[in-house]
Amino acid sequence: TRNSSLQSERLNVLSDLSASVSHEIRNPLTVTNGFLQLLNKSETLTVEEKTYIEYALLELKRAENIVSDFLAFAKPQSENMIYSNLKEETEYVKNIITPYANMHQVDVQYAFQNSLSFKYDKNQIQQCLINLYKNGIEAMKEKGGVLSIEVSEQQKEIVIKIEDNGIGMTKEEVLRLGNPYYSTKKEGTGLGMLMVYSTINKVNGKIQVDSEMGRGTTFTISIPV
Ligand code: ADP
């Protein structure tokens, strides 16, 4: 429809823009964070001054979350296009998310069985996987659990299944996934799933969400090849 093509055009512009700012933004955030931490150690601070610093640190954290939900892998686009089978990307992202999983008593299981290749933007796919893995882990924050990632090939489709046994979602919550700024987390950005839907949309993929409150969630992404 006209609306959805307009929307995906906007998302394209958005991802081009984000490509150019990601690294530029991360550095000053890190530096500012460092100086505020130092300042926070001063023994002459009043209670009020300390509160201001805490707020500033929280807001910085929020900005940092936006960068990591949306811009982490962003780089100039065309050179990121590859023809491959997702093995490298799923594995790489699993490896970089594992310390975060360990921090939250989450065990990561990974299985890859497929050989189909297709054309995709490596960085966008990595970012998209990060966002999904991260959400899965965050859904299990309280009790720990298992994040299971499975990539397989089914009748000319690549199927990526990402399953957690975390808090789950209601039907209404599932419907709101991908709406910009929809988040139920204290420091959430509500940009992660927007990025996921936009990326999968670009490769003509589909996302199926099965979720049950208190039981967990399974994202099944199928991409035609
Ligand atoms: P954020 O993670 O910053 O909140 P996202 O766009 O990544 O933003 O996710 C939006 C919301 O969708 C989350 O706040 C959460 O409520 C819900 N959500 C996403 N993935 C899961 C999941 N695996 N389990 C439970 N809820 C989820």
Ligand code: MG
């Ligand atoms: Mg998220």
